[in-house]
Amino acid sequence: MGLLVENTYCLSCSVESRVEDLLTDPGGRIHSQLAGVATFLLDENPAERTHQLLNRAQWITLLRSLIESDEPITHASLDQLKQGNHVRHLRNVLVHTGVLEHRSHDLDTVDAWIDELLDDLPHEIALLLRPYAAWSVLHRARRRAAYQPTVSPSVARYARARITAAAQFLTWLTDHDIDLAGACQADVDRWLDDGTTTRRRLRDFLRWANSHHLAADLHVPSLGREGLPQHPLGDDQRWALLRRCLRDRDLDLRLRVAGTMMLLYAQIPTRIVELTVDDIVTDDTGMHLLLHTVPVLIPPPLATLITELRAGKEQQPSQRSPDAPAWLFPGYLPGTHFSGSRLSTNLNKSAGIFTRPARGAALCALAADLPAPVLADLLGISVAAATRWSALAGRDHLDYLAARIDNPPE
Known part of the structure; x- marks a missing residue:
């Protein structure tokens, strides 16, 4: 000893x-x-x-x-x-540790990343890709960051994803002896069919290329935003998964809370992991979750799980910078939140919850009870998207619209 x-x-x-x-x-x-x-x-x-x-x-x-x-x-x-x-x-x-100030995004790191990416590409592709990357993707991202101080930390990741999709498509065209100006819809469809849905990030580049007369008007479906959403969970499946999240103590507590938020409030993993302790508000009426800008009352079983999650977080040592967010789902790296993609994978493998069907079921349930404008305000989605979910839920809120016309808000 x-x-x-x-x-x-x-x-x-x-x-x-x-x-x-x-x-x-x-x-x-x-x-x-x-x-x-x-x-x-x-x-x-x-x-x-x-x-x-x-x-x-x-x-x-x-x-x-x-x-x-x-x-x-x-x-x-x-x-x-x-x-x-x-x-x-x-x-x-x-x-x-407070050596550097917290910043809400890593857009400045994308510049160096673009240089590294273009250095490894043929000169013709790099020449075409640089103005799109620097003057379109980064310019728009920086403009949003300038006017929205709380811009998502994942904004740099989305910028890289769009630029990467464009680089991969241009490389594919070169490998098949096709130039961008001569590419047709069949070429785009073939490239999309040979990969995952992340290739649909190409949509932004093709719209930019067409606006600069570099390509024809080529179409890429957006990620699940066109037409009526498909294959949401049935009510029985949704409630069965909700019961498991609320009652199964063998399931990781983070997955129980995240799964319930997805199945009840249609929150996506990337939004869930960006929640901070300040997004959970408790008053005399109970515990509330700030969705977009609207506080929503949390049912007692979920409130109990969130309280347990916060208590476990408070027991861990923390020397974070005062300016850094207090994440509800902290990541493994100091000062970061948990990975949205990792959360999605864990929900799938450990809890049997797939993001798109689960979120679709929650949106259908919400759309069945709320008019599209209210649903849009609640979740921060467009009224058009909320209207599509209302159509899928089979509900017509014309009476609500008529009431708003007769009695407009003050």
Whole structure:
């Protein structure tokens, strides 16, 4: 027993010494800016974990090189690096520990990513793709970010997805000896049929290309927004899954809460993981969830699960930056929320909940009880989309529209 204590003590001393060496600048000092990193490595992680990080983590090596450069560590300096998981992880650690300020999006990282992408593409494709990427996708994303300070952190991911789809399609055309101007609808349909639905992100590029007279008016179906939605769950299936989420204690608590939010409120995984503790409001009438801008009363069984989820979160050590959101579903990386795609996969594999059918069933249920304008305000969707769901639910709210005409809101 004494030997175990002695070995643990030695490991702790070794780790503490190595962390000090890591954070010491060329002048022999640890800058006060990095004090939070020391706390993160020594207090928030067990010695064994920090020992592993110091031995193997690429972001540790990158941090050391930045310290040795004796230059200020900023978002801009990280943006200039070749973007990868180690850069992303280091940025998250630095934001989490207060070295860098939290920013609501990573659009600045997309510039370097575009340069890397275009460097690996044939000159003709890069020449065509750069104006679309820089002047269309990024320009629009930055304009939204300028006017919407709470823009989703996933905005950079969506920008990369659109640019990637365009690059893949142009590469496919080149491989088949077809130029963009000569591409026809059959070519687009063939390319779409050979891949997953993510290829429909090409829609944005083709609209841009047509508006600049670079391509014909080619059509790509949007992701589930045209016509009536198909294959939602039946009521019996939906209620069976709801009962499991609310009652099955063997199911991960995060999945129980997320699954219930999807089946009750038609929330998609990417929206669910972006919820913060501030989106859950409790008053004399009960617990409410802020959907879009509308507070919705949470039924007691779900309120109990959310309370349990928040209690478990509060028991975990947190040294996050004061400006960083307090995520209801925190991610594995410090300061981040859980991955929406991972949540979707986990709901599918562990709970048997598929996003599109489950959300479709919830939207049908909501549309059966709410007029389309109210549903649109509640969920932040277009009135046209809400109207399609109302049509699928088989309900006609003409009486509501007539009442609004006779009695317009003040």
